[in-house]
Amino acid sequence: MTLLLLYAAVFIASLIAVDTLLRSFFRKSERRRAVNHRLSLLDASEDHLKTYREMVKERGADGIWRSLPSTQLIRQWYTQSGVKFDPRRFALYGILGAVLVWLAVQFLIPSNLVRVPVFVANCLLIPIVFVWRTRTSRIRTFTLKLPEALDVANRSLAAGHPLPAAISLVAREMPDPVGTEFGLLSDELTYGTTLDDALVNLSRRVGAEDLSLLAIALSVQAGTGGNLVEILQNLSKTLRDRAMLKAKVKAISSEGRITAIFMSVYPFLLYAMIKVLSPTYFDPVWASGYGTTIVAALVAIMAVGNVILYKMVNFEY
Template identity: 25%
Template sequence: MIEELLVFLGQNVVIGIFGLIFFILTYRNSVTLFQWIENQTYGRKEFIMNKFEFLHIKVKEEYVVYALLAIAFVIPSLIAAIFAFWGSFVWAAIFFTLFALLGWFIPKPLINYLCQQRIDQYQTQMIDGLNLLTNGIRAGLSMPQSIALVVNEMPAPISQEFNTILQQSKIGSPLEECFENLARRIPTEDNQMFVSSVNILRETGGNLAETFDTIVGVIRERIRLQQKIQSATAQGIMQGITIFCMPFAMALIYYVSDPKSMEIMFVHPLGIALMILAVVLDLIGGFFIYKIVKIKV
């Protein structure tokens, strides 16, 4: 009984010392810390608002700030409080740090992923959109009228992007500048080729319909090549996913078959350190596998 009490007091003293050191360092640098948090939060807010504008998502700026603070601090604090209530202060600190880092760094790549999905959708719609432009030009329509045809007939996102061209043109921007803005919003090789062709032929003269037919052929060939590469790398992707999930599956199997042998990995400091090391190494291995099987065309 006395030994258990001494062990309990020893653990609390160590936690208290680390907590006191953390409080002193935080208090002495509180002004700098909160200024850094404010700058980072508002910097991410501007980034997110710009991306939301690209995604055609309307949301108030203060809601973005509240969401960032909730994801990075409020949710990790609640999770840490639950573990602390159960008496596991070490795991409370670990999960607070883990979820705080995830909440801080995840929004940016997640929004970039959504933007890339939109760009990919635009890319797949370019063939039908350029065919509509070609038909409109061959029918005697002007370029703005052909663009309006795409806006009315095609779904988002290509209809939204072409509608942005029309709206910018209506407020007085030159059509060439509107297309350059499109190239900046959708920075793909096919779109750059399309914008450059339109602007050059509008200045020098030429057959836009034939040029669009050529661009459509190039895009079709690129899509066909991408599909072949995806088929060739599908096996490697599945193998990578299997290897990445294997350590977690083995840990679950050992825990179900013999819980006592695995409990030490979640209680003893050395076991916790080994678990963290295993997760980090697994994530690094998964990252390298992802880079190997990802081929750009």
């Protein structure tokens, strides 16, 4: 009995120690994330204008790319994703990803006629999907943090500060992506950009739909006057209610979305599993000469089905 109590005491002590270490680690990580990217760059350099230009350039939001219609949409997605372009890292990941994709395609598809198009399509599609998913996640995070940023600006305005000072306070107090984006907005106002143009640039850099409401509210208030604190309070409440509605719709449609994802991925997983367990199972299909046609037809049917499933589980609100 004494030995059992000793084991229990050692277990509880170990559990408490591990919990303390994990809490300390995550608390430090959260503290590091609280400092946004712009402030970390400003700590390393005292030249605010140079830092602003470097941030705009690394995000691909400078004016040079806006003049190229063929790359405007791609550059806009890249800018809104918040990804920083590093040539060496891009080359390393590109080569490694291409090798992994080629090995997977070579293992799963025996026909050389199909291998090369599938390999090229995947090499082009994977970076686009990565940027698109990163952009979607960043916009979602910005949208969730925007009401909190409006509350910070409201408190500054209620204390008697002007709007540029309130925007600068948001840039100092909020984490990424809100802090950095409002910091760029504050820099543009400081260097002579009008409020309307700065808000348009902010909306283009972020891509969040809720920013259009903020831009309209600030533009109308600047032109016609009114109680800006009350306007931003009402806007913050509206954005919170909208986020709550989105969360409810997402929860209600979660079963349908999981079903759609499973039905989309299942055929490929089943093919890979059969290929691993019985490598020669599909050889008659490829040897018949109709394998490419069959695969193309099935992929086209699956694409149509995925579009229908996407329309069924995604709602406009």
